[in-house]
Amino acid sequence: MGRQLFGTDGIRGVAGEYPLDRDTVHAFGAALGEWCRRRVPDPQVLLGMDTRESGSWIAAQVADGLRRQGVRARFAGVITTPGVAYLTRHGDFIAGVMISASHNPFADNGLKVFDHSGYKLPDPEEEALEDRILALRGPAPQAPTLSPEAQWDGQYIAYLASTFPLSLAGLSIALDCGHGAAAGLAPELFEKLGARVHKLGCAPDGRNINLDCGALHVDGLKEQVMKLRADAGFAFDGDADRCIAVAASGRIIDGDHMLLVCARRLLAAGRWNGSQPAVVATVMSNLGLEKALDAIGVQLLRTAVGDKYVLEEMRRTDSPLGGEQSGHLIFPRLATTGDGLLTALRVLEAMVESGASLDQLVAGMHVFPQKLVNVRVKERKPLEEMPSLQRAIRDAEAVLKADGRVLVRFSGTEPLVRVMVEGPAMELVDRLCAAIAGAVGDELA
Numbered sequence: 001m002g003r004q005l006f007g008t009d010g011i012r013g014v015a016g017e018y019p020l021d022r023d024t025v026h027a028f029g030a031a032l033g034e035w036c037r038r039r040v041p042d043p044q045v046l047l048g049m050d051t052r053e054s055g056s057w058i059a060a061q062v063a064d065g066l067r068r069q070g071v072r073a074r075f076a077g078v079i080t081t082p083g084v085a086y087l088t089r090h091g092d093f094i095a096g097v098m099i100s101a102s103h104n105p106f107a108d109n110g111l112k113v114f115d116h117s118g119y120k121l122p123d124p125e126e127e128a129l130e131d132r133i134l135a136l137r138g139p140a141p142q143a144p145t146l147s148p149e150a151q152w153d154g155q156y157i158a159y160l161a162s163t164f165p166l167s168l169a170g171l172s173i174a175l176d177c178g179h180g181a182a183a184g185l186a187p188e189l190f191e192k193l194g195a196r197v198h199k200l201g202c203a204p205d206g207r208n209i210n211l212d213c214g215a216l217h218v219d220g221l222k223e224q225v226m227k228l229r230a231d232a233g234f235a236f237d238g239d240a241d242r243c244i245a246v247a248a249s250g251r252i253i254d255g256d257h258m259l260l261v262c263a264r265r266l267l268a269a270g271r272w273n274g275s276q277p278a279v280v281a282t283v284m285s286n287l288g289l290e291k292a293l294d295a296i297g298v299q300l301l302r303t304a305v306g307d308k309y310v311l312e313e314m315r316r317t318d319s320p321l322g323g324e325q326s327g328h329l330i331f332p333r334l335a336t337t338g339d340g341l342l343t344a345l346r347v348l349e350a351m352v353e354s355g356a357s358l359d360q361l362v363a364g365m366h367v368f369p370q371k372l373v374n375v376r377v378k379e380r381k382p383l384e385e386m387p388s389l390q391r392a393i394r395d396a397e398a399v400l401k402a403d404g405r406v407l408v409r410f411s412g413t414e415p416l417v418r419v420m421v422e423g424p425a426m427e428l429v430d431r432l433c434a435a436i437a438g439a440v441g442d443e444l445a
Contacts, residue, residue: 005133006126008306008412012101012110015054020109024133025058026140028111029065029073031132035125036071036094044072046088046152048079049099050181050238053206054109056145058099062111064143077148078204080181080240081112082339083156089118089336090159100181100239103216106207118336120308157189163334164345166352168195172230173348174246176221178214179204180238186341195348198228201235210237215244215327215340218252226250232351232358236340241307242327243340245347247358255327256281256289257362258347262321262329263298264361265350271320280313280322282306283407284372287422289325292365306412307338368404369429370422373437377417377444380410392439396421396432404429408436417444 005011005019011028013020036043045066049055055078063073076087081098088096094116101108113121113129121129173195177183183202190197200221201213213220215237225233225246233246245253263279266272278299281289290300301317303309307328314322314332323329328338335342350361383389389408396406404423411418417440421433 003127003130005130008308009102010098010110010112010120012104012108014107015052015058015109020054020058020111022057022061022140023137025061025111026065026143027133027137029062030069030136031065031129032062032095032097032113033066033069033071034132035129036066037069040094043094044074044092046074046076046084046091046093046096047099047146048076048081048084048096048152050080051078051179051183051204051206051209052101052106052109052238055099057143058109058111059146060143061140062097062099063146064141073146074152075146075148076152077150078181078184079153079156080185080339080341082241082335082337082342083153083181083185084112085114085118085337086156086159086335087152088114088116098239102239102241103210103214103237106209106211114336119311120337153185157185157192160189160341160345161192163342164193164349166349168193168348168352170194171232171348171352172196172198172228174198174200174221174224174228174230174233175202176200176213176218176233176235177202177240178210178236178238179208180210180214180236180240182236182240182341186234186236186240189341190344198224198230200224214238215242218244218246222246222250222252232348234340234344234347237327240340241338242324243329243343244327245344245358247362249359251359251362253347253358253362255323255325255329256286256367257365258327258329258343259285259321259323260289260292260365261350261358261361262331262346263293264296265346265353266321267296267298278317278319280310280317280319282310282324284420285325286367286370287405288365288367305409311337368422368424369426370420371426371429371433373419373433374411374416375419375437375440375444377415377440379444381444383408383410383417386439386443389436389439389443392436396436399423399428399432406432406436408440
């Protein structure tokens with residue numbers, strides 16, 4: 001039987017509806033409490049959340065479930081996902097839980113679990129936890145509201161600042177925090193390092209998280225960067241584990257561009273282990289990144305979509321750099337998960353060290369036209385069992401040959417099939433993508 005609760009990034013859904021109804025959330029806390037009690041005699045778990053209005057009651061239910069198993073919950077309040085991962089690893093916590101649906105709309109929420117190492121639980125651990133959640137699920141009691149403990153976010157900001165040995169004095173940067181978890185943290189961090197900061201998306205009201213702002217909606221940031229003549233802009237998603245940048249020219253700098261910037265910097269500094277430098281990315285990364293890395297002698301290793309799988313491959317190959325086109329970048333010598341604030345610091349570090357603009361740092365990377373279409377579906381069945389879809393994919397691959405790629409996959413978090421096509425010309429990409437998406441619709445819509 002397939003997993004009912006955990007997807008590619010924890011448990012996610014509409015807050016108040018299964019699997020994020022009060023009964024299941026409380027059972028999650030109780031099951032996690034059992035998991036903790038088997039490992040240490042007096043366990044503590046750190047809870048954090050983004051700015052969604054549902055975060056407070058979800059945190060209360062998780063904490064009450066933990067309490068009933070004899071586990072103490074410590075509540076950080078609003079903080080980023082990588083902040084929870086860092087504090088879990090460096091604090092006296094057996095586990096950490098982030099309450100967030102990342103880049104999704106405010107009505108959604110989710111539960112991400114980290115163990116004391118700061119890494120997300122591996123699939124077998126999640127599956128065992130899921131079995132206990134379903135077994136323990138029952139009517140949830142009324143849970144008392146939690147009060148945040150103020151010290152945790154300060155510790156996380158101090159750590160991030162310690163990774164940046166330079167000064168941002170003289171640089172003007174715009175920050176779009178998406179009315180999310182970074183809204184209070186990011187401006188404080190970059191101002192502390194000397195930058196002149198222009199704030200966008202820093203007034204969360206519980207419902208405006210990711211709403212026409214942040215890492216998925218960068219038009220507003222682009223407009224402000226150009227209007228203010230800022231040196232760069234950085235946009236974060238709801239839990240700030242991803243970052244998208246904007247260069248002074250208004251050029252959008254996605255995760256692929258930033259991987260190239262950081263790879264060039266690591267290569268120049270001789271910071272790769274082994275004889276074959278390699279960057280880990282997913283199947284969604286643009287063919288242009290692969291060719292740009294190959295030109296400087298760096299291999300691109302591809303994984304399934306999801307920063308968890310990127311990280312697993314990075315640990316297997318001991319790669320110091322990996323990430324996703326969406327802006328999740330991972331620097332394993334500094335963090336155990338993608339961190340949008342840390343990513344922005346590394347990009348700024350490359351700018352300050354080289355004296356080059358962000359436009360100059362990404363020069364020479366040719367981005368192949370790429371289109372992603374999401375097709376909403378009512379059911380899941382193996383893609384290879386859909387003859388018309390397989391025929392459309394073969395036809396597209398025959399046209400593109402070595403000058404493009406086709407990727408069709410189910411979303412890990414939503415009832416969608418994602419169709420991606422990239423190739424030498426946008427007109428061709430549009431036509432092939434439409435044909436494949438139409439075939440998916442015929443089979444499953």
